[in-house]
Amino acid sequence: MMHIKPILAALKRHKAGTILIALQIALTLAIVCNAIFIIHQRLERVQRPTGMVETDLMAIHSAFVGMGDNQGGPLIKADLQALRQLPGVQDAVSLNSYPLRGGGWSTGVRTDVDAKDSKAHTTQYFGDDHVLSTMAVRLVAGRNFRSDEVVEADPRSVPDPSMVIVSKALADKLYPDGSALGKPIYIGDTKKPTTIIGIVERLGVPWNAMWSDDFYENSLILPVQLTSPYTSYLIRAKPGQLAEVMKAAPAALVKVNRLRVIPSERGVRTFAQIRDDAYKGDRGMAILMSVVCLVLLGVTAAGIVGLTSFWVGQRRKQIGVRRALGATKRDILSYFLTENLLIGVAGVAIGALLAIGMNLWLVTQFEMARLSLVYVLVGVVALLLLGQGAVLAPALRASRVSPVEATRSV
């Protein structure tokens, strides 16, 4: 570090190269910071829990052929009976949707019958008293529905149910003082109250999207068995028997009734596949960004190696002179390392500003979150280390320049 002043003086006379390396470090930092931030955000999403126990869980989509909305009831009942009797099946339920399915119902909810605007947005799951046991969500307060409380309804004519189980996030949003159990809520624009009889620890919405992130854990479970001919069966296999059930369950459904369509694509999936499909974009984005980061760091390192090699080549003579004047190998090595560090510091200083600026721009353009400064700090350290690593090879070569170079002309 003893050389800072003369190194700066020397750099002043190599402005172009210095600026180019600093600029490259700055741009790399800006992009890498934002990319790592995106990667981390995406990975956080991918790991987001649904509140269900996702092992031994699967789903089947089925649609009966040529049926009206009010004609599916008995057929679904027969299906459920067949599914629940399968040897590997622990429980099964017919739902309009389930977490991460990709499509579902959502509505506003009020706690005050006269309020004009809703207090919270939530998804609605319609199913019978087997929903909790099939999903294996944890009931933290109140009770489950009894089978005699479940009503059948055409999806176009769903009556306002008298009772509901809500997710804890929604309960806390509606009744922040924690008194939600037993309180009324008003679903949509109805005037009729629905009483909260149970609260589950956590239950995610069917969507993985920016717009649904605001209410990701707001869910209602309503004791209504829809009679529409299309439905989703959520099936919990007995531990370790998922593979068998994956084969047996669709076969059993076809056996019960042939006049149905189970889509060939995404019609029968384990929940692991459902999660994979739902987060495909997020995971892909994370992979893409990681690849971009790695290649980018590689390119930047290569650029530093290239330019420093050139500098070393250009300065062989003066390195020789320095050696003749008594510089040790270590002095030469530290000269180039220090030089790179100085350029690097300038680069990361500009880069940190660029990174923050770029993030602010992305925030306005793509509704992204604000960049945490931790990423910038990590990026700064990483790039400085990268620079030192990249400069090591040419600097070592420089340190091996013989002092005899000083006496050679050209």
Next chain:
Amino acid sequence: MFAYYLQLGLRSLRKNPLLTLLMVLAIGCGVAASMTTYSVFRATSNNPIPDKSSQLYVPQIDNWGPDASKDNKGEPPNAMTYTDAINLMRDKRAKRQTALYPAAISIVPTDPSMLPFRETSYAWYADAFAMFDIPFLYGHAWTADEDESHAAVAVIGKALNDKLFNGANSVGKNVSINGRDYRIVGVADKWNPEPVFYDVINTNGFDDPIEVFIPFTRAVELQTNTNGNNNCSHDPGKGWDSWIRSECVWLGFWAELPTTSEADAYRAYLNGYAAEQQRAGRFRWAPNTRLRNVTEWLDYQKVVPQEAKVSLMVSLGFLLICLVNTVGLLLAKFMRRSSEIGVRRALGAPRKEIYLQFLIEAAAVGLAGGVVGLLLTGLGVMGVSLVFEPDVARLAKLDVSLVLLTMLVAVLTTVLAAFYPTWRAAQVQPAWQLKSN
């Protein structure tokens, strides 16, 4: 002279294989990253119907009022009620028009060994076939009269015709849809506009081709559900009839208006219609309507996925970094030869010639970078399926235009990057380098 410089350039590149390799790889990576994401961007921002994209329009009518639209920058709902769609169809103010929705139907094969299955199906009016330029393999569209009479007719797609009839002409035969027989009047040839402009709302722009078309009038009569979205501002009440009379929006609507004056007239008509509804007491607000053509509609619906935009941005940044990198490396490469330049200048080479020599050398590097970039772009396009939904990913293709563009971008950016180093090289004084080291 060009050949001479190219030869000099190639020799100089061979002399410095490591530096050359670094440059070629840097350019290759940058170009490949940009091109890969560009291929997705291009696919998603494609004009699906170039001949008619400025003649086909989506009308929107605000039937929910300012309370609902205030959350959406004052925009009317992006789909239509049954009431408005039927009124617009009845008035027939456009050259052609259709209401449409994705019908939730299943096909029941006559072969008892085959299970029922689903295909992408739409219910719409006869006009739609001509409006959307749908080609026919056999037969033709159904008629306006058949719309009127709710006829049990259908047009099927080529893939479904292959599946059910082994590709034979099936016109006149029956197909069982939702358990009822429909007479096939036509078989549509492959028609797969991308993005799926006709129903952006339900597909986000990407879906399988339509295999079943049935008359809208018949689908509604049989209370065939929509496979798409249904949005209600208020509880529609119970049952099908109250639903289709409600203010729930669930229908797409297209009007063909060949000239701008016809489009203007249609705008005036929409406002007049909304004013009429206001007078009738249905709307308690001033007319709020929109009329967007295909391009404007796709833009408004943000069909280009956010992932594509973000990664395009990142890739452009990437290209910029590779450019800066190339400037540095070329600078190193060129300045290392300043003694050569000095001698050349001393031997009478004018600046212009130095410029030419080094720019040609840079172009050679760019060309090599382009070849590497092309290989990597090929890999990248394959890897796109990791990042994007398969519907989108399969659109990203390495075609001739992308190959040419890759090469062009590689050479152009490298030559662009070479300007500063070349300028520096040309500044070398004649023979100055001979005098001292």
Next chain:
Amino acid sequence: MLKMTHLSKVYRTEVVETYALRDFNINVNEGEFVAVTGPSGSGKTTFLTIAGLLETFTGGQYHLDGVEVSNLNDNERSRIRNEKIGFIFQAFNLIPDLNVFDNVEVPLRYRGMKAAERKERIMNSLERVGLASRAKHYPAELSGGQQQRVAIARALAGSPRLLLADEPTGNLDTQMARGVMELLEEIHREGATIVMVTHDPELAARAQRNVHIIDGQVVDLAEDPRFHHAVHAARANSPA
């Protein structure tokens, strides 16, 4: 001060071995001003690079200031160069990126001297060569004679015991050469040991003692008339 006995230096390539120095013997006493002459390729420069510890030798012994240097490692050699030896090169070898002051400072930096002391020494040696007013100039802004005087200032700044000069006036015109030579003589009068390699018999004549090298060996011209023709040849070859 400097004593080489039976010293040899061999350059090996894949095909040939070339002796640059063979059974080379020389003894320079403290305070001497020795001029080393000889035709091109005779081994003058090799002698100087070995004397200055810029290169290692193949055989024999070399005592510098009483120390046998052949077993020293790279760091020890660097320290000796830095503390005991001052170099003056034909091509000046100033670092173009640094100004005059920073150039003179280079060897002092490697000695880890305090800034105040460095500054004092730099200004003293610049004053000595008459260039204190040019401290902020860059080498390219100076004439050849001035550059060489900066190089001498750099060599003097560390108060070396031994000054090694390689054709110090080779790149200068007569007038400037004379100035530089006078400076060297003055430095010698003040007590420094100087070994100067030169082509120029006129310069060589101004030294206390001349050593002639031919084919990598020291030849005593005065005592060996067989080599008189070589002196003439060397004179004829010397640059104008």
